[in-house]
Amino acid sequence: MASDKSDLLQGTLDMLVLKIIALEPAHGYGIAQRIQQISREVLQVQQGSLYPALHRLEKRGWLKAEWRASETGRDAKFYTLTRTGRKQLGEEAANWDRLAGAVELIMRTSE
Amino acid sequence: MDPEIAYHVDRLTQDYVAQGLDPREARRRALLEFGGPAQIEEDLRDIRRPRWLADLRQDLVYAARTLRRSRGFLASAVLTLALGTGANTAIFSLIDAVMLRPMPAVRAPAEVVQIARVMEECGSCAVSYPLFEYFHDRLSSISGSFVEMAIRHEITIDGVDEDATGSAVSGEYYQVLGLAPAAGRLLTPLDDAVPTPVAVISYDYWRRRFGLDPAAIGARLTYATTTLTIVGVEPKEFEGTSRWREHSFAAPLSMVDALNGGNGKWRSEWSLNSLAMMARLKSGVTLERANAEVTALFEPWIHDRAATIPVGFQRQQILNQHAVALSGAAGMNGLRLQFIKPLAILMGIVALVLLLACANISGLLLARAAARQREISVRRALGASNGRLVRQFLAESLLLALCGAAVGFGAAQWFSRMLINMMANGDSLSLKATADWRVFAFTGAVSLVVCVLGGLAPGLGAARARINPALKEVRAGGYRHLGRLLVVAQLAISMTLLVGASLFIRSLVKLYSVDTGMRTGGVFLANVTSKHHFPPARSREIESAIIDDLRRMPGVMASSAANMVPLGGGEWNREVQVEDRAFRPGEDNTTLLNAVSPGYFRVTGTPILLGRDFDARDESSQNHVVIVNESFVHQLLAGQQPLGKHVTSNNVRYEIIGVAADTKYQNLRKGVSREMYLEWVQQQSAEPGRWQPMGYTYMARVSAGDPMRLAPLMERAMPEIDPAMRIFRPQTFEDQVNESTLNERIMATLGGFFGVLALIVACLGIFGILAFQVSRRINEIGIRMALGAARRDIVALVLREAALILVPGCLAGSLAAVVLSRFATSFLFGVTPTDPAAFGIAALALALSTLAAGYLPARRAARVDPMAALRCD
Numbered sequence: 001m002a003s004d005k006s007d008l009l010q011g012t013l014d015m016l017v018l019k020i021i022a023l024e025p026a027h028g029y030g031i032a033q034r035i036q037q038i039s040r041e042v043l044q045v046q047q048g049s050l051y052p053a054l055h056r057l058e059k060r061g062w063l064k065a066e067w068r069a070s071e072t073g074r075d076a077k078f079y080t081l082t083r084t085g086r087k088q089l090g091e092e093a094a095n096w097d098r099l100a101g102a103v104e105l106i107m108r109t110s111e
Numbered sequence: 112m113d114p115e116i117a118y119h120v121d122r123l124t125q126d127y128v129a130q131g132l133d134p135r136e137a138r139r140r141a142l143l144e145f146g147g148p149a150q151i152e153e154d155l156r157d158i159r160r161p162r163w164l165a166d167l168r169q170d171l172v173y174a175a176r177t178l179r180r181s182r183g184f185l186a187s188a189v190l191t192l193a194l195g196t197g198a199n200t201a202i203f204s205l206i207d208a209v210m211l212r213p214m215p216a217v218r219a220p221a222e223v224v225q226i227a228r229v230m231e232e233c234g235s236c237a238v239s240y241p242l243f244e245y246f247h248d249r250l251s252s253i254s255g256s257f258v259e260m261a262i263r264h265e266i267t268i269d270g271v272d273e274d275a276t277g278s279a280v281s282g283e284y285y286q287v288l289g290l291a292p293a294a295g296r297l298l299t300p301l302d303d304a305v306p307t308p309v310a311v312i313s314y315d316y317w318r319r320r321f322g323l324d325p326a327a328i329g330a331r332l333t334y335a336t337t338t339l340t341i342v343g344v345e346p347k348e349f350e351g352t353s354r355w356r357e358h359s360f361a362a363p364l365s366m367v368d369a370l371n372g373g374n375g376k377w378r379s380e381w382s383l384n385s386l387a388m389m390a391r392l393k394s395g396v397t398l399e400r401a402n403a404e405v406t407a408l409f410e411p412w413i414h415d416r417a418a419t420i421p422v423g424f425q426r427q428q429i430l431n432q433h434a435v436a437l438s439g440a441a442g443m444n445g446l447r448l449q450f451i452k453p454l455a456i457l458m459g460i461v462a463l464v465l466l467l468a469c470a471n472i473s474g475l476l477l478a479r480a481a482a483r484q485r486e487i488s489v490r491r492a493l494g495a496s497n498g499r500l501v502r503q504f505l506a507e508s509l510l511l512a513l514c515g516a517a518v519g520f521g522a523a524q525w526f527s528r529m530l531i532n533m534m535a536n537g538d539s540l541s542l543k544a545t546a547d548w549r550v551f552a553f554t555g556a557v558s559l560v561v562c563v564l565g566g567l568a569p570g571l572g573a574a575r576a577r578i579n580p581a582l583k584e585v586r587a588g589g590y591r592h593l594g595r596l597l598v599v600a601q602l603a604i605s606m607t608l609l610v611g612a613s614l615f616i617r618s619l620v621k622l623y624s625v626d627t628g629m630r631t632g633g634v635f636l637a638n639v640t641s642k643h644h645f646p647p648a649r650s651r652e653i654e655s656a657i658i659d660d661l662r663r664m665p666g667v668m669a670s671s672a673a674n675m676v677p678l679g680g681g682e683w684n685r686e687v688q689v690e691d692r693a694f695r696p697g698e699d700n701t702t703l704l705n706a707v708s709p710g711y712f713r714v715t716g717t718p719i720l721l722g723r724d725f726d727a728r729d730e731s732s733q734n735h736v737v738i739v740n741e742s743f744v745h746q747l748l749a750g751q752q753p754l755g756k757h758v759t760s761n762n763v764r765y766e767i768i769g770v771a772a773d774t775k776y777q778n779l780r781k782g783v784s785r786e787m788y789l790e791w792v793q794q795q796s797a798e799p800g801r802w803q804p805m806g807y808t809y810m811a812r813v814s815a816g817d818p819m820r821l822a823p824l825m826e827r828a829m830p831e832i833d834p835a836m837r838i839f840r841p842q843t844f845e846d847q848v849n850e851s852t853l854n855e856r857i858m859a860t861l862g863g864f865f866g867v868l869a870l871i872v873a874c875l876g877i878f879g880i881l882a883f884q885v886s887r888r889i890n891e892i893g894i895r896m897a898l899g900a901a902r903r904d905i906v907a908l909v910l911r912e913a914a915l916i917l918v919p920g921c922l923a924g925s926l927a928a929v930v931l932s933r934f935a936t937s938f939l940f941g942v943t944p945t946d947p948a949a950f951g952i953a954a955l956a957l958a959l960s961t962l963a964a965g966y967l968p969a970r971r972a973a974r975v976d977p978m979a980a981l982r983c984d
Binding site: 028047051055059072074075076077 | 114116118119123144150151158159
C-alpha cells in the first residue's frame with residue numbers, strides 16, 4: 001500500500017493547503033485528512049511539514065487562525081483564508097495549470 | 112506540547128484506537144507518524160520569531176548572568192569604558208556646541224553666512240559700518256544682511272540693577288535670521304532707521320527676570336542713562352549669534368551712541384572695525400559663490416581707503432587683509448576659532464584615552480576568555496557553532512557597552528561642565544553643551560566600537576580553540592601573545608599621553624618662569640563702571656580720588672592707574688617719529704603705548720633705569736613727557752643719550768624723561784616690544800573728551816597679605832566718591848596673568864590628568880598580565896627553586912617579563928609621540944615638540960610605574976613554596 005502513495009511535489013504543499021482551506025476553514029488534522037481523502041489516499045502529507053507550512057502562510061498574511069470548538073467538541077486551531085490568501089491561491093492555481101499542461105505536453109509526445 | 116500539535120496527535124491516536132489498536136500502541140504509532148513533535152515545535156518557533164533574535168535574547172540573559180557573577184571584572188570594565196566614552200563625549204559635546212550644532216530657532220541656518228575680514232591675527236575680524244553698508248548695497252548673492260555689536264552694562268528694571276550682556280543690532284537682524292517672536296514683536300528696520308528707544312529681550316531673560324509675565328511687554332529697562340521700552344521676546348531656543356556669550360536683550364544699533372555715550376564716528380569711519388556681520392544667501396546661491404563675490408568686492412574698496420593714508424607700514428598692513436564669507440550656520444565664528452584649537456588637541460588626547468580603554472577592555476575580555484576556556488570547550492563539545500560562540504562573546508560586549516555608555520554619559524555631563532568652567536575662566540561663558548541626539552549617538556557608537564573590537568578578539572580566539580586539548584589542559588595558554596601585545600599597546604599609549612603631559616606641564620612652568628619685568632605678586636587691580644559719563648573736570652576729580660583712596664587703605668604701599676594693564680591681552684599702538692631717526696620705507700614705525708599715572712612703576716615693581724618717573728609737576732606742564740622702555744632705546748636710539756630726545760606721535764611732541772626696564776605687554780608668550788608710557792593727565796588734555804574714569808584700571812601694591820582684601824574697601828569707597836560709580840571685576844594681578852595662560856593651563860591640567868589616568872590603567876594591565884603569568888608558571892618556579900634558584904633570581908625572572916613589555920611599549924609610544932606632538936606646537940612654550948627632557952620624564956615615570964606594578968607578582972613568585980608548587984595540579 002505504501003508504494004501507492006506519492007510524496008508531494010516540491011512546492012505544491014502551500015497551494016494544496018490554501019485550496020483546502022478555501023473550501024472551508026479547517027484545522028491541521030482536518031487539512032491532512034482532506035488532502036488524503038480528496039486525492040483518494042494518493043497524496044500523503046508529511047504531518048511534520050504541515051505545521052511549519054501553516055505558520056509560514058499565516059505569517060505571510062494569507063491565512064488567519066483562531067481557536068474554536070471542533071467537530072469532537074474539543075477546541076482546535078482553525079485556519080481561514082484571507083483576501084490576499086485567496087489572490088495567492090488564484091495565482092498558484094494558474095501557475096500550476098501552466099506547469100501541469102507543460103509537463104503533459106512533454107509526456108504525451110509519442111516516441 | 113503545543114496544544115495545536117497535541118490536538119493533531121490525539122486525533123491520530125483516536126484513529127488508531129478506532130482501528131482496534133491498544134491505546135498505548137496507538138499513541139506510539141501516532142507520534143511516529145507525526146514525526147517528533149519537539150522538533151516540529153522548534154521549527155515553528157523559528158518561523159514565528161527569527162532564530163537569531165531568540166538566540167540574542169538567550170545570549171544577553173546568559174551574559175548578564177555571567178557578568179553578575181564576576182563583579183570585579185564588571186566594575187573595572189565599566190569604569191574603563193566610562194572613562195574612555197565619558198572623556199570623548201565631553202569633548203565632543205563641546206565641539207558640537209561650538210562648531211557643529213546649527214543655531215537653534217533660526218530659519219534655514221545653512222543659508223546664513225558670516226562676512227568678515229581676514230587678517231594675520233584673526234580668522235574672522237569685525238567689520239566697520241561703512242564696509243557693512245557697502246556690502247549690504249552691492250552683494251547680489253545675499254537676500255539681506257545685518258551687523259551687531261555686543262553691549263554690556265548694568266541695566267535697571269524696576270529699580271533693581273543687574274549686569275547684563277546684549278546686542279545692538281541693525282534693522283534686518285530678525286528678518287535675516289528668520290525669527291518669530293515668543294511674545295510682542297521683534298525689532299524691524301523702522302526701529303533702526305531713526306534711534307528708537309526700544310528693546311527685545313531673550314526668552315531666557317524673560318523667564319529669569321519676569322517669570323514669563325506678559326506684562327514684561329511695555330516694561331522699562333534702563334541701560335546707563337537711557338530708558339528703553341521692551342516691545343517683545345525672542346523665540347524660546349534662540350541663543351544669539353555668538354553662543355559662548357550671554358545674550359539677554361537686543362536694542363537698535365542706532366541707539367548705541369545714546370546707550371554707550373559714543374560720538375557716532377563709527378558710522379562714517381571706515382577704520383573703526385567693531386561690528387560682526389551676517390547675511391542670508393539667496394536661495395540656490397552657494398557659499399563659494401558668495402565668498403568669491405565678497406572677496407572681489409572688497410579688493411577695490413580697501414584699495415580706495417588705503418590710498419587715503421601715507422605710504423608706510425600701516426598702509427601695507429591695511430592692504431594685507433581680505434574679506435570672506437564663512438558659514439554662519441553655527442553662529443559667529445569669532446571666539447569659536449579660539450576654542451576650537453584646544454578642543455581639537457583635547458579630542459586627540461581623549462581619542463588616545465579611548466584607544467587605551469579599548470586595549471584595556473580587550474585585555475580584560477581576553478583574560479576572561481582564557482579563564483573560561485574549559486567552559487567554551489564544553490560548549491563546543493555540546494555542539495555550539497563558531498558563530499554561536501563569537502555571538503556569545505559579542506553579547507557580553509554589547510551589555511558592557513550599554514553599561515559603559517550609560518556611566519560614561521553621566522560622567523561626560525559632569526566633565527563638560529567642569530571644562531566649560533575652566534574655559535570660562537571666571538568670566539561668563541554661556542556655552543550650552545546640551546546632550547542632544549548627536550552626543551547620545553556619539554557616546555553609544557564609541558562605546559559599541561570599543562566593546563565589539565574588544566570582544567571580537569577573544570571571541571575569535573575561542574572559535575579557533577580545539578576541543579580536546581583544552582578540555583584536558585587545566586591552565587589555559589594560547590591567549591598569551593595577544594594578551595601581552597595588548598599590554599604593550601596600553602603602555603605605548605600611556606607613553607604618548609605622558610610625553611604630551613610633560614610637554615604641556617614643562618611649557619606652563621617655563622611660561623611662569625618668564626621674566627615679565629614686573630613683580631606681579633601683591634598687586635590689586637580693579638575696573639570701574641558708571642551709570643553715566645562725566646565732564647572732563649569732574650572726570651579728573653574722580654580719577655584722583657580713587658587713587659588717593661586706594662593709597663590711604665591699610666597696608667597699601669603705592670597706587671596708580673593705567674589704561675592698559677600688562678598681560679591683559681589688550682594692545683594699543685601708534686606710529687611715532689623719532690628725533691634723528693628716519694624709518695626705512697616699509698619698516699615698522701609703530702610702538703606700543705600705555706597711559707599711566709605717577710607711581711605706576713612702583714606698583715608694578717618695574718625699575719626706572721634712567722631719568723625719573725612722572726610726578727605732579729608734569730600734570731600742569733605744557734612740556735609733554737614720555738618714559739620709554741629699554742627696547743625702545745635699543746631699537747630706535749641705539750648709542751644715543753635718550754633723555755631729552757623728542758618723539759612725535761599723533762601730532763604731539765614728547766620729551767623722553769626716563770627709561771624703564773623692559774616688561775611683557777600683551778601676554779607672557781609674546782616677546783618684549785618697544786613701548787612708550789604717556790602721562791595720563793597730559794594725555795587727557797591732548798585728546799579732550801576721550802577719557803573717562805572707566806577707561807583706566809586702578810592698581811595698588813600691598814606690603815603683605817592677600818591683595819583682594821582691598822576689594823570690599825574699594826566697593827564701599829566708590830559711591831562716596833560719586834554715587835554713579837561702581838567697582839567692576841576686582842582681581843589680583845596674578846589672576847589676570849593666569850587668565851592669559853588659560854589654554855596652557857587647560858592643556859597642562861587635562862594632559863596631566865589623562866596622562867596619570869593612562870598610567871594607572873596601563874599599570875593595572877601590567878599587573879594583571881604578570882600576576883596571570885606567575886600563576887601559570889607556579890610549577891616552573893617551584894622546579895627552579897627546588898633546583899636551587901634564589902629568591903632574587905625569581906624576582907628577576909618576573910621583572911624581566913615586565914621589561915619585555917616595557918621596552919617595546921616605551922619605544923612605540925615615543926615614536927607615536929614624535930609624530931603627534933607636532934600638532935600641539937602652538938600650545939608649547941620654551942620646549943620643542945621633541946624636547947628630550949619631556950620624553951625622559953615620561954619614560955622614567957613609565958619605568959617606575961611598571962616596576963611598581965611588577966613588584967607584587969614578583970614578590971608572590973619569590974614566596975612560592977617549592978613543595979606546594981610542585982604538588983599543585
